[in-house]
Amino acid sequence: MDLSVEIGTLRLSNPLIAASGCYGYGVEYADAVDLSTLGAIASKGLFLAPREGHPPPRIVETPSGMLNAIGLQGIGVHRYIAEKLPELRRLGATNIVNICGSTLDEYVELARILSDAEGVHALEINISCPNIKEGGITFGCSMHGTFDVVSAVKKVTHLPVIPKLTPNVTDVASIAKAAEDAGADAVSLVNTFLAMAIDVETRRPKLSNIVGGLSGPAIRPIAVRMVYECRRTVKIPVIGMGGIASAVDALEFIIAGATAVQVGTANFVDPFIWSKLTAGIEDYMRRHGVRRIADLVGSVDTSTREKEWVSS
Amino acid sequence: MDLSVEIGTLRLSNPLIAASGCYGYGVEYADAVDLSTLGAIASKGLFLAPREGHPPPRIVETPSGMLNAIGLQGIGVHRYIAEKLPELRRLGATNIVNICGSTLDEYVELARILSDAEGVHALEINISCPNIKEGGITFGCSMHGTFDVVSAVKKVTHLPVIPKLTPNVTDVASIAKAAEDAGADAVSLVNTFLAMAIDVETRRPKLSNIVGGLSGPAIRPIAVRMVYECRRTVKIPVIGMGGIASAVDALEFIIAGATAVQVGTANFVDPFIWSKLTAGIEDYMRRHGVRRIADLVGSVDTSTREKEWVSS
Amino acid sequence: MPRDVEARVLQNTRLSPDYNVITLAAPEIAAATRPGQFVMVRSSHGSDPLLRRPFSVFEIVRSGNRIEGLSLLSKRIGVTTRLLFDAVEGDVISCLGPLGRPFDPVSPPSEAWMVAGGVGLAPFATLTEALLERGAKTTLFYGARTGAELFYLDWFASRGVRLVLSTEDGSKGERGRVTLPLEQALRETSSEVMIYACGPERMLEAVSHVAGKFKTPAQVSVERVMGCGMGGCYSCVIPVREAGGRHHYVRSCLAGPVFTASDLVWDHE
Amino acid sequence: MPRDVEARVLQNTRLSPDYNVITLAAPEIAAATRPGQFVMVRSSHGSDPLLRRPFSVFEIVRSGNRIEGLSLLSKRIGVTTRLLFDAVEGDVISCLGPLGRPFDPVSPPSEAWMVAGGVGLAPFATLTEALLERGAKTTLFYGARTGAELFYLDWFASRGVRLVLSTEDGSKGERGRVTLPLEQALRETSSEVMIYACGPERMLEAVSHVAGKFKTPAQVSVERVMGCGMGGCYSCVIPVREAGGRHHYVRSCLAGPVFTASDLVWDHE
Numbered sequence A, B: 001m002d003l004s005v006e007i008g009t010l011r012l013s014n015p016l017i018a019a020s021g022c023y024g025y026g027v028e029y030a031d032a033v034d035l036s037t038l039g040a041i042a043s044k045g046l047f048l049a050p051r052e053g054h055p056p057p058r059i060v061e062t063p064s065g066m067l068n069a070i071g072l073q074g075i076g077v078h079r080y081i082a083e084k085l086p087e088l089r090r091l092g093a094t095n096i097v098n099i100c101g102s103t104l105d106e107y108v109e110l111a112r113i114l115s116d117a118e119g120v121h122a123l124e125i126n127i128s129c130p131n132i133k134e135g136g137i138t139f140g141c142s143m144h145g146t147f148d149v150v151s152a153v154k155k156v157t158h159l160p161v162i163p164k165l166t167p168n169v170t171d172v173a174s175i176a177k178a179a180e181d182a183g184a185d186a187v188s189l190v191n192t193f194l195a196m197a198i199d200v201e202t203r204r205p206k207l208s209n210i211v212g213g214l215s216g217p218a219i220r221p222i223a224v225r226m227v228y229e230c231r232r233t234v235k236i237p238v239i240g241m242g243g244i245a246s247a248v249d250a251l252e253f254i255i256a257g258a259t260a261v262q263v264g265t266a267n268f269v270d271p272f273i274w275s276k277l278t279a280g281i282e283d284y285m286r287r288h289g290v291r292r293i294a295d296l297v298g299s300v301d302t303s304t305r306e307k308e309w310v311s312s
Numbered sequence C, D: 001m002p003r004d005v006e007a008r009v010l011q012n013t014r015l016s017p018d019y020n021v022i023t024l025a026a027p028e029i030a031a032a033t034r035p036g037q038f039v040m041v042r043s044s045h046g047s048d049p050l051l052r053r054p055f056s057v058f059e060i061v062r063s064g065n066r067i068e069g070l071s072l073l074s075k076r077i078g079v080t081t082r083l084l085f086d087a088v089e090g091d092v093i094s095c096l097g098p099l100g101r102p103f104d105p106v107s108p109p110s111e112a113w114m115v116a117g118g119v120g121l122a123p124f125a126t127l128t129e130a131l132l133e134r135g136a137k138t139t140l141f142y143g144a145r146t147g148a149e150l151f152y153l154d155w156f157a158s159r160g161v162r163l164v165l166s167t168e169d170g171s172k173g174e175r176g177r178v179t180l181p182l183e184q185a186l187r188e189t190s191s192e193v194m195i196y197a198c199g200p201e202r203m204l205e206a207v208s209h210v211a212g213k214f215k216t217p218a219q220v221s222v223e224r225v226m227g228c229g230m231g232g233c234y235s236c237v238i239p240v241r242e243a244g245g246r247h248h249y250v251r252s253c254l255a256g257p258v259f260t261a262s263d264l265v266w267d268h269e
């Protein structure tokens, strides 16, 4: 059975990627998981400089989901390269670095720096974080902003460029198209849904940042729909995520059109999920006689629903 | 304690409204619930003509939510007036009729017909149903479309006009503003999120219509955020909904900015929810010394989060 | 008027690795239930699973003359049926009912022929009791995958119900589908017969076809996905014939689950 | 290396209407646990509740010499603690651990003074055993709302732990906060002392303040909302002092939950 997939020039041994911000810098899990068995690790979102992020409370649980407003606490790109990458290389991890900027120039600068670093395999352009005021989502919410960031980054890097799209838009497929037109090697989606929870006893928001991003199983049906729409609109690979918590969920995204999938929130619940996902996908492929996982991508059959009697 | 609220010229005895499409025509529940105790009943979405709707399967459960693609099966406005309204009047229900059109003219025609019918208290303009191809959501996804429908309907009716907004947009507050500018008496939100589920064993969509609308507790945090945004943008009342399943949930929407709330999916789970919601809200008001529920509307305190130490 | 009862589990008997009979302390609902009606149950604290699920009332459970509750015959196929299977005495299960249009029990001289496929046996215990009260002669055509999945045979036999069994693997009764012995019996009988059927939709379709062929009236209980069970959601629709050769969707939770077979339009027409 | 164990409930003892001690068959985790470490538990099938919750390991449960599992002391405040309270023998609870930075037990001549507020008692059973092995003289300052919520007093007493009790309502021990007797004792002692504290953050802040005043070292175990317990989510951060008078956020699941008190920056500074 062949689980490998291709994202631009990057070949992943399997389609399972740890989602950005949900796996620390990867090294945190090295004790529990052989990081080289993951398709890839999307790093925590990195700015040029270190950031403190938002005061706690930073997360709150909601029905089948969670809100987060971490605020991109991070060590900055230089310490990432100096302190984390060497260990990730040693552990054999495939590294997709998730980059965040407040301005277009910052994205370009980050791309430049990371392109020279050994062990970086792709760049995920975070133009979709709902938790910071500057930059980010303001690019990701428009076709122009998306086009501009992607084309600027493409000019300075040989690495595969993967803009990460926000679901907080009217037409995500048109944003994916803008990314493709700008030369993106793939798109990844969805980032979190802008959301809010209020403590009725105190009448205050439950998050210090007032609003945060919703992730987890709750959002899965919306994310699957968006992946399906993007797959029908662009030719570049789509990396799907949003609430994946089992092999069946991962397969649902793949069948909807995702070439690879990311797992975020479910990793918090089960850090050992990766081998279960692999086993479940392999079992499915065996049962259905699927030799290459790539053959499943976008295989959803919308034409042949068994026809019920239709109104005359 | 005063639970009454005002939506334009309409005074509701309490802020609890049965959401459209989730309470049949109301009469289905007359055996179980005294309909006059509800703040109002939003009717199932009505077109001019009867409609068959989509073939089953029409619903599928998802984590803490459900997808539906009923396709607005309905008896049409004339049979509604002839067969349902008389009984609703007899039962003392307050009726908000939810209207759907494929063209602007259809909305106008519906508004005209219903304005002459005895026992109709307000019109909810459904420009947000994700389950039909024509009309509906194509108006609701743009400021212009929303403005046009609302102003056209306002011209032909004396009834309070409440456009129901879709959450499948980048900026729901700007749509609410367009509705206000067009003369809307209130806005209601959210309708369902466009979503999808695939059966991986058959690789076919689980709904006959391929896509459907996500409702239920899963979407609540997104809906609360949208109500909060609209409340800060428009002066007309906001009617909030999306996943309300308890008095605490209803209060969360009210505190976020909803003058009234609707309950949809939770009614399927518990048709006797109404008295529990009322009891819970009354208990809260007693404990917090709130005399008028109207005083709670939009009372969320975003300024005074207890300050944690903040990064220097 | 339906009631919602937080019902304590009085007993849970596993009949096989997939089937169980669970007894719920909901006497108010049990007392009001007519044969073929159903309840909507939910056994959970959080909101996953979210919706209730429909189950036929299997038995009205009595202790002496007092009604103690009702039982459900459940086949484990997913999340809620797993919860019902795993439930232990003392657990609480939320139970809403009785709901839906019941069977219409015949009286002599008409005979009652019940046709059950698998867990479709569920509504026939209460129907049997109603038929016995009327003194009707009753037969149960009961088919399952295999002999080990034919349950409550003694229960029906002890009440004088004639049993005609069939299994797909031939391990008990006739080999093959339950409609085969039904068709044969219809061919041979000279009595007036009312057919009652419950089981997979393909089986109901076949039963309706056979009944039509022999011009025998049939009442079938259909299983559609139900979001609310009370007419609120329009998820449970099934196409029925209209005058003028047209069809339209009706809600099977209100107009059914029991329908006159000849009113329904089947998938394969 | 942390493990994830689907642990069977061996016993569940309710201590009060809100407190219970639940014993879980997770011997692999128990054997590896050091005092002050925690596990992330989850007791549910569906995805609501979704996230695990952190609990200190209370006791290492042995049968003779064999480690059978671990127990948790839980106070019912929400959905997961309610599940733990209601759990019955045979239920399965998913248990991930051991996690976090443990207490550093002192050896004589230093004395160990443990300060517990309410359910903050939890890490001190295992710490007591580690201290006893080292022969350290131990005292437990234990405060609760009311006398009925002071648990396991015999357990500690029988192991030679000196008990200093306080309750807010004065129903047992001294009336008032646990920091009052602590401060008095510090004033009177001439021994070298290490303070260990666990309880509400306001209490930890007060303990740190008192410890600082008497220049006594203190280790405090903090409770922050934790999404993962393994360093993945950055939800559990707490501000610590940096050289140069600056502060920064560290993850309390990795750098803690046990911190040197003087490293932390408190809300009210």
Ligand SMILES: Cc1cc2nc3c(=O)[nH]c(=O)nc-3n(C[C@H](O)[C@H](O)[C@H](O)COP(=O)(O)OP(=O)(O)OC[C@H]3O[C@@H](n4cnc5c(N)ncnc54)[C@H](O)[C@@H]3O)c2cc1C
Pocket (backbone or CB within 6 Å): C038, C053, C054, C055, C056, C057, C072, C073, C074, C075, C076, C077, C078, C079, C080, C081, C082, C119, C122, C123, C222, C223, C224, C225, C226, C257
């Ligand atoms: C009026 C009525 C009476 C019923 N009486 C009984 C009864 O007495 N005993 C009994 O065991 N069952 C009965 N059923 C069927 C029962 O409702 C389903 O088995 C139940 O809803 C499954 O719930 P679940 O959570 O276990 O499965 P889910 O986890 O919801 O579903 C598991 C899988 O089964 C499929 N599925 C769900 N519902 C059905 C269905 N109705 N038919 C076919 N596939 C389905 C789903 O699509 C999914 O693939 C009845 C149904 C109706 C409408």
Ligand SMILES: Cc1cc2nc3c(=O)[nH]c(=O)nc-3n(C[C@H](O)[C@H](O)[C@H](O)COP(=O)(O)OP(=O)(O)OC[C@H]3O[C@@H](n4cnc5c(N)ncnc54)[C@H](O)[C@@H]3O)c2cc1C
Pocket (backbone or CB within 6 Å): D038, D049, D053, D054, D055, D056, D057, D072, D073, D074, D075, D076, D077, D078, D079, D080, D081, D082, D119, D122, D123, D222, D223, D224, D225, D226, D257
């Ligand atoms: C390292 C560590 C060790 C712990 N050890 C124990 C222990 O041994 N025994 C024990 O009973 N508890 C312990 N706790 C606290 C325990 O994790 C919480 O009580 C638990 O998460 C509550 O979960 P719930 O699902 O019952 O409540 P939820 O339903 O999640 O929350 C109910 C309410 O409590 C609030 N809340 C949630 N968590 C906390 C918290 N940590 N502090 C204050 N308020 C909170 C929520 O905001 C909400 O308002 C520990 C916490 C940490 C971080």
Ligand SMILES: Cc1cc2nc3c(=O)[nH]c(=O)nc-3n(C[C@H](O)[C@H](O)[C@H](O)COP(=O)(O)O)c2cc1C
Pocket (backbone or CB within 6 Å): A019, A020, A021, A022, A043, A044, A045, A046, A068, A070, A072, A098, A126, A129, A164, A190, A191, A192, A214, A215, A216, A217, A241, A242, A243, A244, A262, A263, A264, A265, A266, D233, D234
């Ligand atoms: C705590 C947390 C932190 C996150 N941080 C980032 C981030 O730094 N960069 C980013 O692109 N996405 C971030 N995300 C979004 C996830 O990568 C993912 O897109 C989203 O959570 C949906 O997937 P899930 O439902 O599997 O979690 C974060 C999500 C969570 C829950």
Ligand SMILES: Cc1cc2nc3c(=O)[nH]c(=O)nc-3n(C[C@H](O)[C@H](O)[C@H](O)COP(=O)(O)O)c2cc1C
Pocket (backbone or CB within 6 Å): B019, B020, B021, B022, B043, B044, B045, B046, B068, B070, B072, B098, B126, B129, B164, B190, B191, B192, B214, B215, B216, B217, B241, B242, B243, B244, B262, B263, B264, B265, B266, C233
């Ligand atoms: C089965 C179903 C049918 C619905 N039909 C309509 C409709 O006809 N018109 C409409 O405006 N909204 C319709 N809705 C949307 C609801 O009124 C409501 O906006 C949405 O479900 C969110 O609320 P909830 O989470 O409480 O269900 C429908 C929702 C469901 C679940």
Ligand code: FES
Pocket (backbone or CB within 6 Å): C225, C226, C227, C228, C229, C230, C231, C232, C233, C234, C235, C236, C237, C251, C252, C253, C254
């Ligand atoms: S199940 Fe909701 S209308 Fe029938």
Ligand code: FES
Pocket (backbone or CB within 6 Å): D225, D226, D227, D228, D229, D230, D231, D232, D233, D234, D235, D236, D237, D251, D252, D253, D254
């Ligand atoms: S709990 Fe997730 S990083 Fe600490």
